[in-house]
Amino acid sequence: MKHLFKKQILVTATLFAVCIFNSEGQGSYLAGDFHQHTTYTDGSYSFGFMMRKNAQYGLDWWANSEHGGRSSRWATVSGKDLGTTVKFSDVEGITLEGTRDPENRNDMWRWQVLRDFSFKDTQLYREVLPEKIIIQGLEWNAPGHNHVNFTIIDKQFDSENSNANAIAEFEYKFDNSDKDISEPHGWVKSKKEGTAKTREAIAWVQQNYPKSAWIVPTHVERSGSFKIEDLRDMNDIGPDVFFGFDSQPGHQKSKNRGGYSSRSYGATGESKNDGATWGGTGIFAAKVGGVWDALLSEGRRFWLFANSDFHGESSDFYPGEYQKTKIMVKEKTAQGVVDGLRSGNAYIVTGDLIDSLSFKVGTATMGETFETSDNKVTIHIVVRDPETANFNTYSDFTNPELDHIDLIAGKVTGKIDQGDPRYKQDEVYTTKVIARFGSQEHVDANGIKTQYWKDLGNGFKEIIYTVNVDADAYFRLRGTHHAFGAKDTQIDEVGNPILDPFETNDAAEAFEDLWFYSNPVFVKKVNR
Numbered sequence: 001m002k003h004l005f006k007k008q009i010l011v012t013a014t015l016f017a018v019c020i021f022n023s024e025g026q027g028s029y030l031a032g033d034f035h036q037h038t039t040y041t042d043g044s045y046s047f048g049f050m051m052r053k054n055a056q057y058g059l060d061w062w063a064n065s066e067h068g069g070r071s072s073r074w075a076t077v078s079g080k081d082l083g084t085t086v087k088f089s090d091v092e093g094i095t096l097e098g099t100r101d102p103e104n105r106n107d108m109w110r111w112q113v114l115r116d117f118s119f120k121d122t123q124l125y126r127e128v129l130p131e132k133i134i135i136q137g138l139e140w141n142a143p144g145h146n147h148v149n150f151t152i153i154d155k156q157f158d159s160e161n162s163n164a165n166a167i168a169e170f171e172y173k174f175d176n177s178d179k180d181i182s183e184p185h186g187w188v189k190s191k192k193e194g195t196a197k198t199r200e201a202i203a204w205v206q207q208n209y210p211k212s213a214w215i216v217p218t219h220v221e222r223s224g225s226f227k228i229e230d231l232r233d234m235n236d237i238g239p240d241v242f243f244g245f246d247s248q249p250g251h252q253k254s255k256n257r258g259g260y261s262s263r264s265y266g267a268t269g270e271s272k273n274d275g276a277t278w279g280g281t282g283i284f285a286a287k288v289g290g291v292w293d294a295l296l297s298e299g300r301r302f303w304l305f306a307n308s309d310f311h312g313e314s315s316d317f318y319p320g321e322y323q324k325t326k327i328m329v330k331e332k333t334a335q336g337v338v339d340g341l342r343s344g345n346a347y348i349v350t351g352d353l354i355d356s357l358s359f360k361v362g363t364a365t366m367g368e369t370f371e372t373s374d375n376k377v378t379i380h381i382v383v384r385d386p387e388t389a390n391f392n393t394y395s396d397f398t399n400p401e402l403d404h405i406d407l408i409a410g411k412v413t414g415k416i417d418q419g420d421p422r423y424k425q426d427e428v429y430t431t432k433v434i435a436r437f438g439s440q441e442h443v444d445a446n447g448i449k450t451q452y453w454k455d456l457g458n459g460f461k462e463i464i465y466t467v468n469v470d471a472d473a474y475f476r477l478r479g480t481h482h483a484f485g486a487k488d489t490q491i492d493e494v495g496n497p498i499l500d501p502f503e504t505n506d507a508a509e510a511f512e513d514l515w516f517y518s519n520p521v522f523v524k525k526v527n528r
Contacts, residue, residue: 027330029356030060032337033319034137035149035218035250035307038075039085040118041066041110041139044312046079047118050319051125053310055132057320057391061329061337064122065137065149069177070107076121080312098180109180111168114138119156119164135334136164139218141176144195145230146223149216149246149307152209153334166209174201195230199237206238214341215242216305219249219258221265221282228291228426232416235300243342244302247285247292248517249277250309252322252350252510257500258282259315268499279480279490279497279515280350286497288408293431296474296520299412301367303519305341306348321391322510323350326357328365343367344519351392351514353400353481356384356460361475361521368521373528375470379407381437381463381477382456394507400514404438404450405479406495407465412472412522433495437463442484445493450484469523477518 037043038050043066045053054062074086088094089106098109108117114136122136137151152166169187172178174197181189190197205213215238220226226245234242251259260276261267266283267276278286285292285304295302308319317323325348327340340346344367347357360380362370370377385402392398410431416422433448442450454462467475482491490498490513497515 027328027336029326030329030332030337030340031320031324031326032059032061033307033323033325034063034135034151034214034216034305035065035139035246036062036310036319037066037139038064039073039078040071040075040113042311043075044080046077046082047075047121048125049079049081050310051129051134053318054320055129057318059132059320059324061133061135062319063135063137063149063151064118065139065151066110066118067139067147067177068110068141068171068175070104070109071113072107074117076117097184098182101179104179109172109178110138110175111172111178111180111184114164114171115168122156122164123162133332133334133337135337136167138167138171140171140174140201140215142201142217143174143176143193143197145198145217145225147218149214149218151338152205152213153338154209154212157334170201170205173204174198199233202234202238202242205241210240212335212338213241214338216244216246216341218246218307219251219260219282219309220245220247221276221284222249222258222260224263224265226265227424228294229424231291231295231302232298232300232423233418235295235302239301240342243344244305245284246305246307248281248304248306248323248348248350250307250317250323251315252280252317253313253505253507254315255505256502257505257510259309261502273502275499275501277500279513280500280510281497281515281517285517287427288433288496289428289431291426293410294426294428296476297410297412297428297431298415299472299522300415301344303341303344303346303367304348304517305346306350317507317510323348324352347477347516347518349516351400351511352386352390353402353514354383354479354516355386356382357477357516357518358382359477359518359521361523364521364523366519366521369524370521371524371526372469373526375468376466377469377523379463379465379467379475381405381465383461383479385459385461387459390511392511394511397508397512400481402461402479403440403481403483404436404495405453405463405477406433407435407437408432408476408478409434409467410474412474412524434467435465436495437461437465440483444484444495448494469525472525473523474520475523476520478515480515482513
């Protein structure tokens, strides 16, 4: 494989880089977060406080996504920021609808909160922050599994009679913590149990809201309840709605990074108490050749996202303060956000290590497929390492410098059938780091030599690289500020993030361990 740099004949490097990013077509990459909490559930702050924090930390879009089940507090007027707690049951004129039982005498079912309270707050802050896209969502308690980011945007943005009834209905029918049996609005509760109920729910959304919903497991490794066969099943049931996961969890301030534990998928060590994230990312995406790569190697369009899961400052960064999911949005609307997430034209970044990325294989970008009959493809990357400070207020490491980018490649061998023994196999051996780019020479333990990127100035780096391709494949990127051989570096001898030991993490530590991950670009070989 040969590293190629094209001659540049442009007025300035910055203008060149701007042209590259504009060539993505109509639209732009917008930063967002779709998992965060207020006092409607187990968050610490009022609804309005959290909306303003999203804007403060530079987000363009976000979703209020809180647990299903029931709720006691009215987040409009409750929170540490307000110094008050107001319970629904204490407010004259508020009627608690649905079944009353010994376990739920004074709480409001979440379907009612979504319908009558949380959505009204969402509408209000769309007016307060009109330049932002604010979506009502839900953190679904998926039966037989764990937590899932969810929304249906239908009717939310209608000019007349806008509502969140579709989300409320879904929560009533399918949330594992919703025990109400009152059948509001004639909604019929699912009679199924466990994972069968979760699969029924995904099928219901796929049938009724295929283009206006997302179903994205969050902190997907944390409980150990999502296996690769579950992800395969669910993606098959709802390919338009179940299209990704958060393998980089929130709770990045937590002593156990991500809030993971010895029961989490990937927990290591003889006692399983050593750690369960690598550079802040769970094993599904952090491991080259792991669960994510196994899914991509089937050709599944299944994407990686990140969210804050903010509850309070002790364990969490505010939305956008540390993690961002950046998606290509063709039109700045809620539908544009849903379409952008589904497209896979997205990347995740911590600590604003980079603030712009263009990644193309041939003419295809992230989430797309480049069809070719040639045996070589050209990969073109332009990335910007911002020269300004990030949001780190916990140490003086406020302007990290991108050290290198890994190019990861895998073979696409086709879908695996349920009866195949490989259906439960959570790794693949054909995905590897095939090249590395940076500004410092290094040869890693696998013999991968760091090749020089081109510095375009103003923080922009360019890479043009040609790869031999003899079969269907995919390519993805990861990058970090960690240098090989540096003191306290947090990568191993082949560039992988090292394990985050339990009980050792804090905010400053997280800000000293920064990464970005792209979503893949696929290549399909065709006969001409």
